[in-house]
Amino acid sequence: MKKQKSFRLLFLLSIVLLALVGCKSTSVADENIAERVKETNKITWGVKYDTRLFGMMDIKSGEVQGFDIDIAKAITKKILGENGQADFIEVTSKTRIPLLKNGNIDAIIATMTITDERKKQVDFSDVYFDAGQSLLVKKGSSIQSVTDLDASTTVLAVKGSTSAANIREHAPDAKILELENYAEAFTALQSGQGDAMTTDNAILLGMAAENPAYTLVGGTFTNEPYGIAINKGQEEFLGKVNQALAEMIADGTYDEIYQRWFPNETDGKVD
Ligand code: GLU
Numbered sequence: 001m002k003k004q005k006s007f008r009l010l011f012l013l014s015i016v017l018l019a020l021v022g023c024k025s026t027s028v029a030d031e032n033i034a035e036r037v038k039e040t041n042k043i044t045w046g047v048k049y050d051t052r053l054f055g056m057m058d059i060k061s062g063e064v065q066g067f068d069i070d071i072a073k074a075i076t077k078k079i080l081g082e083n084g085q086a087d088f089i090e091v092t093s094k095t096r097i098p099l100l101k102n103g104n105i106d107a108i109i110a111t112m113t114i115t116d117e118r119k120k121q122v123d124f125s126d127v128y129f130d131a132g133q134s135l136l137v138k139k140g141s142s143i144q145s146v147t148d149l150d151a152s153t154t155v156l157a158v159k160g161s162t163s164a165a166n167i168r169e170h171a172p173d174a175k176i177l178e179l180e181n182y183a184e185a186f187t188a189l190q191s192g193q194g195d196a197m198t199t200d201n202a203i204l205l206g207m208a209a210e211n212p213a214y215t216l217v218g219g220t221f222t223n224e225p226y227g228i229a230i231n232k233g234q235e236e237f238l239g240k241v242n243q244a245l246a247e248m249i250a251d252g253t254y255d256e257i258y259q260r261w262f263p264n265e266t267d268g269k270v271d
Contacts, residue, residue: 033106034236041080045072046091046105050183052206053261054111057090064088067261068109071128074253075228078244092181094160097121100231107230107241111203113162114227123234124227125241128254129268131200132220133163136189138213143196145218149174156185156194163199166222182207189214200224202268 037043047068048055054066069088076086089105096108100122111131114124135155137143149155149171157164159178167176177194179185186207189197197204201220208214228245230238248254249271258269 031103032236033231033234034240037080037106037237041083042085042087043072043076043079044087044089044104044106045076046096046099046108046110047072047088048092048110048182049090050181051111051203052210053202054206055088055109064090067129067257068111070257070260071248071254072107072109074248074257075241075244078247079240092160093158094180096160096229100229103231106237107228109228111200112226112229113200113224115162118229121232122229123232123238124229125238126245127225127227127270128245129202129226130270131202131224131226131268133166133198133222133224134201134204134216134220135218136197136199136204136207136214137195137217138189139215141195141217143217146170146221147218149196151175153196154194156188156197158182158185158199161199162222162224167198170221186211202262202265205265 047064048066049057049064051066054068055064056066057064072088073086076084089099091099091105091108091110093110096110096112097118099105100108108122112118113131114127118124135143135146143149143153146167149167151173154175154177155167155171156177156179157167158181164176164178167174177188179188182199182203185197185199188194190211201216204216208216228241230241245254248257254270262268
């Protein structure tokens with residue numbers, strides 16, 4: 001008798017739980033993000049917290065800083081006005097699409113390359129930065145370009161990045177060790193777990209600037225145009241983001257932010 005009661009209770013609880021889960025997924029898909037951000041006066045951005053120059057958490061101020069962050073703040077102001085709030089949530093290359101799909105963030109601005117494969121899952125804004133994949137090695141390394149990566153070398157890359165996939169194509173014989181994020185990958189390079197690290201030149205430049213014992217070699221061997229990713233079915237919000245970007249390029253806001261983070265580089269700039 002008691003057993004039957006608890007079974008019934010369990011059954012009821014499961015139904016309630018299923019209903020709740022069902023509600024959540026429809027609400028994310030059905031929601032008009034353009035309308036919601038206007039109502040709440042807030043856009044929640046998924047950004048990197050460990051990538052110098054793009055999105056890096058500053059422990060002292062407790063604030064995340066970088067090119068992606070400043071572009072996100074400027075877009076937020078263009079869409080919501082001067083008092084619009086930009087909130088930031090940490091993503092990694094691996095977690096960014098799932099976090100967007102689950103509705104935890106409204107958009108991803110996190111060194112993310114526009115690819116046809118990713119376009120199956122998300123929509124992208126116009127290009128806001130042009131990068132290309134390169135290699136970082138310890139100064140004096142015998143590796144000087146991607147063609148030096150053979151079966152005797154280990155390359156460090158980050159899970160969920162285009163770099164991990166691309167290196168398989170460009171250096172099919174090399175061993176590849178994939179880490180969770182860029183902080184871990186660079187620590188692995190420093191501790192000798194790999195002979196080279198690979199990702200976009202602009203990310204590697206940030207690491208080399210902080211760690212003069214390391215240097216970029218071999219130029220770039222892919223094109224990595226960065227876009228802002230937004231959930232599918234959010235054409236209105238995507239349109240607003242693209243309009244904000246175009247205005248920022250036209251009125252000099254984009255140039256000002258670019259200069260702040262890349263004063264000596266012109267390669268990444270879009271116009
Ligand atoms: N831009 C490349 C990508 O989207 C590498 C940088 C990253 O992992 O975010 O995968």
